[in-house]
Amino acid sequence: GAVVSQHPSWVICKSGTSVKIECRSLDFQATTMFWYRQFPKQSLMLMATSNEGSKATYEQGVEKDKFLINHASLTLSTLTVTSAHPEDSSFYICSAPISSGPSYNEQFFGPGTRLTVL
């Protein structure tokens, strides 16, 4: 099956610093990727849709200036949490859908990045 990786798998940083999280589709091309956030014991909340070659689309209530998304290539999307604060501590997960073939529309999720802001 298709594989999506994320890096780093966990990060601890001081309040006020910026953190970049990478999401890569390893064996398929993804013109679209999605970024989710999951707080402990809660469900996944879609933050934004990352589009290769164009601006990301953010969900209502998500600050685009705080969560910068860059979809630089067909296999890489990055999420930068700018000036992170403790309330940004969460589990960030990306996904990429398959756009053709037998697994059409199936989404593959990265393993997640746990961000802890001190």
Place this chain on the structure above:
Amino acid sequence: SQQGEEDPQALSIQEGENATMNCSYKTSINNLQWYRQNSGRGLVHLILIRSNEREKHSGRLRVTLDTSKKSSSLLITASRAADTASYFCARETSGSRLTFGEGTQLTVNP
């Protein structure tokens, strides 16, 4: 809530028993997907059922979809301790966007 609703929130059963989790939603869907998540880990795709399908099987998993009632169920038969995890339904709407339900925490006791 725009998210789907799942019930039960938590389910505890003995090994060998069947586990049924339900998911309801409010708006139309392209398809509905079920995922599994072990604690602190990423999601594993289980089954995708399209809006024109009523039932799908995969191993010990059976998913049904009733679009008239806007509901879906996931049945795990002959459960094992290794099935202990959180299970989420996610409805796909436009542009492959997924909206996740609240999830069911399944505990299978050995």
